[in-house]
C-alpha cells in the first residue's frame with residue numbers, strides 16, 4: 001500500500017489558538033509524546049512576533065529541548081528575516097513560509113500584500129537554499145477567506161505556482177476556515193495540479209463545519225499523499241476572525257486512513273497518550 005505522510009501541526013497551528021498559552025515544559029512534553037507516534041513531520045512552533053501570537057513565544061527554547069527522533073522532520077514557521085535568523089540560531093533545518101490566496105487575509109495575518117510576501121520570501125529562500133534547508137510553503141484561504149468570501153481556484157493555483165517557482169519543496173493548501181466540500185476541493189485540486197506536481201502538494205483542513213474528513217478523503221482519492229492534522233483537533237488561526245476553529249483531529253484522520261489500509265505502522269498507543277495529554281489541557285473550546 002502506498003504511504004501517506006502525516007504532518008502533525010498541533011504544537012504550532014493548534015497551540016497558537018489556545019486561550020491560555022501552554023508552558024514551554026508542556027509544549028516540549030507534548031512534542032516528545034508526538035515523536036513516539038511515527039509522524040513524518042511535526043511542526044514545533046513558529047518564529048513570529050510574540051506581540052502577534054504570544055502563544056508561540058519561546059519556540060527557540062522548545063525546539064532546542066525536544067528529543068529529535070531520526071526520520072522525523074521538525075519544522076517551524078518563519079514569516080521574515082528576523083524569524084529565519086532566530087530559527088537558524090537554534091538549528092532548525094525545516095522551515096515553512098506562509099502566504100495566502102486572499103489579499104485581505106494576508107494583510108490581517110502578516111501585515112502585507114501577496115506580492116509583498118513574495119518580495120519578503122526572496123532573500124529568505126536564498127538563505128534557506130544556501131544552508132540546504134527544506135522549505136514548505138503554505139497557501140491560506142484556498143476555498144474561502146473570512147474577510148473576502150470565496151476564492152477562485154485559479155488564484156490559488158497562481159500563488160501555489162509562485163511558491164513552487166521560488167523553490168518550495170512542498171506546498172500545503174490551507175482550507176483555513178473549513179468551508180471546503182469534496183466538490184470544491186476537487187475543483188481546487190484540478191486547478192492547482194495543472195501547475196504544481198501532485199507529489200509536491202499537501203492538504204491542510206480546518207474542521208469548522210465537520211467537512212474535513214470528507215475533504216481529505218477526496219484529496220487522497222485524487223492522489224494527495226501528505227495530510228496535515230492536529231492532535232485533539234486543537235487549533236485555528238488567530239487572524240481568521242474566529243472562523244478557523246479546530247484543525248482536523250489527528251485521531252480521526254488516523255482512524256480513517258487505517259480503515260482505508262494506510263498507516264499500518266502508526267503507533268496507536270503513543271497516539272492515545274498524546275491525545276490524553278491534549279484533552280487534559282485544551283482551552284480553545
Ligand code: HMG
Pocket residue numbers: 013016046047048049050051052053077079080081082083084098109110111138139140141174175176204206236237238239
Ligand atoms: P509587523 O508588525 O508588520 O512587523 O508584523 P515589523 O517588522 O514592523 O515588526 C513589528 C515588531 O515585531 C517589532 O518589534 C519587531 O522586532 C517584531 P518592536 O520594535 O515593536 O518591539 N518582530 C518579530 N519578533 C519576533 N520574531 C519575528 C519578528 N518579526 C517582527 N519574526 C509579522 C509582521 C509578519 C512579524 C507579523 O505579522 C507576524 O508575526 N505575523 C504572524 C501571524 C501568525 O503567526 N499567524 C498564524 C500562522 S499562519 C496560519 O495559521 C495559517 C496556516 O495554518 C494555514 C491555514 O490554515 O490556512 C499556516
Ligand code: MG
Pocket residue numbers: 013174176204206236237247
Ligand atoms: Mg491552519
